[in-house]
Amino acid sequence: MLSQFTDISRINVCGGDGGAGCMSFRREAFVPKGGPDGGDGGRGGNVVIQADAQLSSLIDYRFKHHFRAERGTHGQGARRNGKSGEDLILKVPMGTVVRELDPETQTPMFEIADLVHDGERVVVAPGGAGGLGNTHFVTSVRRAPAFAQLGEPAEEHWIELEMKLMADAALVGFPSVGKSSLIARMSAARPKIADYPFTTLVPNLGMVRAGEYSYVVADVPGLIEGASEGKGLGHQFLRHIERTALIMHVVDMTGGFEDRDPVEDYRIINRELEQYGAELSERPQIVVANKCDAPGTADKIADLKRAALDDGHMFFAVSAVTGAGLNTLMLAVGEQVAKLRAELAVSDEPVDLRDEEWERRRLQREKRFRIVQEEPGAFRVVGRAIERMVIQTDWENEEAVIYLQHKFARMGVDDALEKAGCRAGDEVRICQRAFDFEGAEDFSEYEELEDAGEDVAVEAIDVADAADEGVEVVDAADAEDDAETSEGE
Structure with a gap:
């Protein structure tokens, strides 16, 4: 039987295509x-x-992997704008991390967002921009522009969704130390419980109520030595501990089937947490000595208690079978969780500000462009804002092509090409188009040109040893500012 717990999914997303702008002239009697x-x-x-x-x-998202938003409609005459497409909203659990995947290797490239609040959202596939009608291209010398922009086709790409449990406390430890039995006694959760290792293969959540406190506990599948390196599905299990504010480290005082040393077990798990992420070893931890009702465990309990207190951790001896010590443990965990929640509430930023931050980062990524020398005498300009302008140009219309050339001059693309080593006669490639470079042009010749209503400023990005790799990184926002200054003079 397939498990219903899914914590990683990869999906293909694509925004809707933009509608084309209309080239029309008012014709009335x-x-x-x-x-x-x-x-x-x-x-x-x-x-x-x-x-x-x-x-x-x-x-x-287990069986459906392709999602596409609605496209925009085309503009019409009489200044009638096309209708924008409806957004497609894909809902995920709180605690989901969204990452961009490399289109060839399908490996994560960068994190897009980390959604930890109810209602928090991020745009993962922006819809294509609608083309501007010819009314936007009127200037003092161009009174009747006979061109309009095409709609921008939306780009599709793959993203990864990774869910990390949102729990206040996590039960961690070796397999078969009694974690599932503990969560069953502490809450209404009913995990599978059996007397063999790795009974729990997916995390379980339980709501605990103790006195005035209520909190969520996660039963994370058992870890083994080498879990931080991925052994025993270690990475899949360890990721769920990252979200929890408190670690409940459960140790089997009987030593299990292998008659292990409880203190050594305690040390091994702590080493794995530290190797997986240094911050995990610094997270508040309560050491829980389980199966203390078994005979001959008194000395082992004393040794473990001494080790835990030396490390600065709280210690509790309990029995999941008889319930001994559980009420005291549950109250202590509730008190610690309440304190940690209060600390997080002070530093937590509002959801709307996080939404704005994700959107700001996305726009910054879109605005960047760079120039790469692909071969001698051939350069490629790479950047979503630049590529969008090329895609939206009607190449059958000479007036539209001239406008694009002037726009590139104002943005500083020509100057950037020269700085990258491009010379007159070299080939410049953008998307699927290729041009012969004629050299940087004088901005003052195009003083009459006006921006077509969109923000095309492109921010610089840091590229290590860019010059050695034939990469020229430019800041088109500065270039346009310089252009405006020269025009003013």
């Missing part, structure tokens, strides 16, 4: 030279990932 009146195309819908407190797994 008794209205000579009515002028341009083409409407804008509608923007494509975004694919949005949103955290939902009602969900507990990524099961919805």
Whole structure:
């Protein structure tokens, strides 16, 4: 039988295509030279990932892997704009990390967002921009622009969704130390319990109520030596501990089937936590000596208590079978969780600010561009903002192509190409288009040109040894500022 617990999914997302702008002129009786009146195309819908407190797994993405938002409609005459596409909202459990995947290797490249609050959202596949109608390209010298922008096709890509449990405390330890029995006694959770190792293969959550306290405890599958290196599915289990504020380290005082030393078990698990992530070893920890009702464990309990207290950890001796010591443990855990919650509440930033931060980072990534020399005499300009302009240009319309060339000059693309070593006659490649470079142009020649209503500033990015690798990184925002300054002079 397949497990219903799903903590990693990879899905293909694509925003909706943008609608094309309209090239139209007002034509009415008794209205000579009515002028341009083409409407804008509608923007494509975004694919949005949103955290939902009602969900507990990524099961919805187990069998369906492709998601696409609605496209925008085309603009029309009489300044009628096209309708924008509806956003597609994909809901995930709280505690989901969203990562961008390399299209070839399918390995994570960078983290897009970490959704830990109910309702928190991030755009993972922006819809294509709608094309501008010809009304946007009117200037003092271009009174009747006979071109409009095409809609931008949306890009599809793969992302990874990784769910990390959102629990206040996590029960960790070797297999068969009694973690499942403890969570069953402490809460209403009913995990599988049996007298053999690795009975628990997926985490279990239980709500605990003790006195005035209530909190969530996670029963994490057993760890073994080498878990930090991935042994025994260690990475899959250890990731769930990252979210918890408190670690409940359970140690079997009987030594299990192998008659292990409890103190050595305690040391091994702590080493694995430290090797997986140094911050885990610094996290508040309560040491729980379980199966203390077994005969001949008194000396072992004393040795473990001494080791735990020397490390600065609280210590409790309990029995999941008889319930001895459990009430005291549950109250102590509740008190610690309440303190940790209070500390987090002070530093936690509002959800809307986190949403704005994810969006700001996305826009920054979109605005960057760089120049790469692919071969002698051939350079490629890479950047979503630049590529969008090329895609939205009607290459059958000479006036539209000239406008694009002027726009590149204002953005500093020509200057950046020269700095990267591009010379007149070299080939410049953008998307699937190739051009002959004619050299940087004088901005003052295009003083009459106006921006077409979109923010095309591109921020610089740091590339190690860029010059050695034939990469020129530029800041087009600064380039446009310089252009405006020279025009003003």
